[in-house]
Amino acid sequence: MISKNFIKNSTIYTLAGALPMASAIVLLPFYIKYLSADAYGALAICLAFSVFTQILATYSFDSSLYIHYHEFKNDRIKLGTFISSSFVFLVGWGLALIAVLSAIGQVIFDLVWPDSTLSFYPYGLMSIFIGVFQAIGKVYNNLLQTREKPEPFFWSNVISFGVIATLTIVGLQLYPESLLAPLGSRVIATSGVAGWALFKVFREFGVHVKSPWRDTSASFNAFTFVYQIQQWVINYFDRFIILFFMPSAAMASVGIYDIAVKCLAPIELLLNGLNASIFPRVIKLITGQSGKKKSTPEVNRYFYGQISVIMLVICFSILVLPWIIEWFVHKSGYASAIQYLPYIAIIFILRSMRLYFVLPYNIMKKMHRLTFISFGVSAFKIGLMILLILQWNLYGIIIASALAYVLEMILLFLYLRDDYEMKFNAFKLMIGPLTLLLAISLTEPSLGTIYPLFVHAGYCLFCIALLWFSYRKELALINPLKK
Numbered sequence: 001m002i003s004k005n006f007i008k009n010s011t012i013y014t015l016a017g018a019l020p021m022a023s024a025i026v027l028l029p030f031y032i033k034y035l036s037a038d039a040y041g042a043l044a045i046c047l048a049f050s051v052f053t054q055i056l057a058t059y060s061f062d063s064s065l066y067i068h069y070h071e072f073k074n075d076r077i078k079l080g081t082f083i084s085s086s087f088v089f090l091v092g093w094g095l096a097l098i099a100v101l102s103a104i105g106q107v108i109f110d111l112v113w114p115d116s117t118l119s120f121y122p123y124g125l126m127s128i129f130i131g132v133f134q135a136i137g138k139v140y141n142n143l144l145q146t147r148e149k150p151e152p153f154f155w156s157n158v159i160s161f162g163v164i165a166t167l168t169i170v171g172l173q174l175y176p177e178s179l180l181a182p183l184g185s186r187v188i189a190t191s192g193v194a195g196w197a198l199f200k201v202f203r204e205f206g207v208h209v210k211s212p213w214r215d216t217s218a219s220f221n222a223f224t225f226v227y228q229i230q231q232w233v234i235n236y237f238d239r240f241i242i243l244f245f246m247p248s249a250a251m252a253s254v255g256i257y258d259i260a261v262k263c264l265a266p267i268e269l270l271l272n273g274l275n276a277s278i279f280p281r282v283i284k285l286i287t288g289q290s291g292k293k294k295s296t297p298e299v300n301r302y303f304y305g306q307i308s309v310i311m312l313v314i315c316f317s318i319l320v321l322p323w324i325i326e327w328f329v330h331k332s333g334y335a336s337a338i339q340y341l342p343y344i345a346i347i348f349i350l351r352s353m354r355l356y357f358v359l360p361y362n363i364m365k366k367m368h369r370l371t372f373i374s375f376g377v378s379a380f381k382i383g384l385m386i387l388l389i390l391q392w393n394l395y396g397i398i399i400a401s402a403l404a405y406v407l408e409m410i411l412l413f414l415y416l417r418d419d420y421e422m423k424f425n426a427f428k429l430m431i432g433p434l435t436l437l438l439a440i441s442l443t444e445p446s447l448g449t450i451y452p453l454f455v456h457a458g459y460c461l462f463c464i465a466l467l468w469f470s471y472r473k474e475l476a477l478i479n480p481l482k483k
Contacts, residue, residue, distance in 0.1 A: 019161035053097065065083070085214070140197030164189045274309065
């Protein structure tokens with residue numbers, strides 16, 4: 001059974017980890033009020049660039065700390081040296097990135113949108129600083145999670161959220177149609193978190209100027225690093241595809257698409273929080289196995305529960321979000337994002353399923369295979385996006401994303417089955433979720449636009465029926481009258 005402590009920590013990680021990203025949700029009404037669709041599209045591009053910088057600056061230490069912490073946790077000296085050396089590397093590498101990207105940033109901006117008046121200075125430069133500071137904060141947060149310290153994790157994210165939200169709201173009121181407030185607030189918040197993280201790490205473990213790969217594999221970081229860049233391409237490159245291949249009001253199209261994605265950010269935050277709670281526990285279960293690694297009923301139970309929760313939240317979001325948007329959004333251009341919500345939402349079904357197949361690669365350090373698969377999937381998605389966007393505009397982007405996830409899961413399964421034994425309930429993990437996905441994708445184009453309330457409520461009932469069928473045996477064992 002899943003313990004009460006797990007549920008408590010999972011709730012803390014989900015809520016606290018959601019706060020920095022939740023700022024985008026809280027601030028969405030202010031963005032809509034004070035920024036045009038074009039300006040918001042430019043903000044989306046800057047934030048995507050900051051995430052790319054974050055991946056460069058992190059150099060996959062957010063993943064390697066998860067793995068190597070459990071390898072070194074019984075050797076205090078080796079563990080301390082590894083953690084301290086990793087953060088020393090992050091500081092040096094981050095400073096080098098700031099210097100290089102600051103020098104070539106204007107060239108990058110000119111290539112991405114040559115006709116825009118948006119200058120790299122100061123907006124692009126601010127995005128670089130945000131990315132570097134976020135990298136240090138992310139690695140530290142992952143360290144707190146793997147050490148199962150939810151309280152400092154909670155307060156770090158709460159303070160960051162408060163600073164970003166407060167400064168952005170005040171700044172937008174003073175400087176509407178300007179990106180200084182949303183970007184500047186993030187520079188201040190992330191720099192504070194990064195400074196606090198470095199202080200805590202070096203105070204506890206000292207300063208060790210040694211190679212962080214002295215007792216670890218440098219190839220793990222290298223392959224994971226390339227894999228994370230490829231994941232950025234899968235998750236963020238669509239905004240740049242829109243810029244290149246929808247030249248008519250391209251920045252506004254980016255803004256509309258990103259608004260639709262941001263409206264569904266609560267689902268992403270929930271998925272990230274659940275996965276952050278699951279990851280350390282699954283690592284313990286799998287690394288503790290002798291011989292050939294394999295899935296177990298206990299491991300599977302975490303993923304079944306995660307997928308079930310995501311299915312319910314997706315259906316509820318499709319039902320509620322259009323009414324919320326119509327109620328609050330009165331600015332021309334933004335309301336058109338409603339039509340994309342159901343299709344973007346169901347992609348989270350595939351994303352939650354994907355985590356089951358990708359996790360063993362990280363634990364077993366098969367990053368070379370994961371990188372190879374991700375490269376193929378990235379190339380497939382980019383090509384398909386270019387092909388479909390010319391015919392179906394933003395819908396083409398969404399279809400390409402869904403098909404890329406399907407291809408990735410097939411490849412992940414095929415390339416891992418010889419090294420990792422997978423036994424799972426096919427209906428709970430795949431058939432049930434995919435049935436819901438197909439039901440929504442086939443019904444929404446016709447009936448969903450004519451009778452939205454009736455049809456979207458039907459999705460919720462259908463989801464509940466699927467989950468009841470999946471867990472009918474477990475539910476039969478529950479006796480509410482038993483003390």
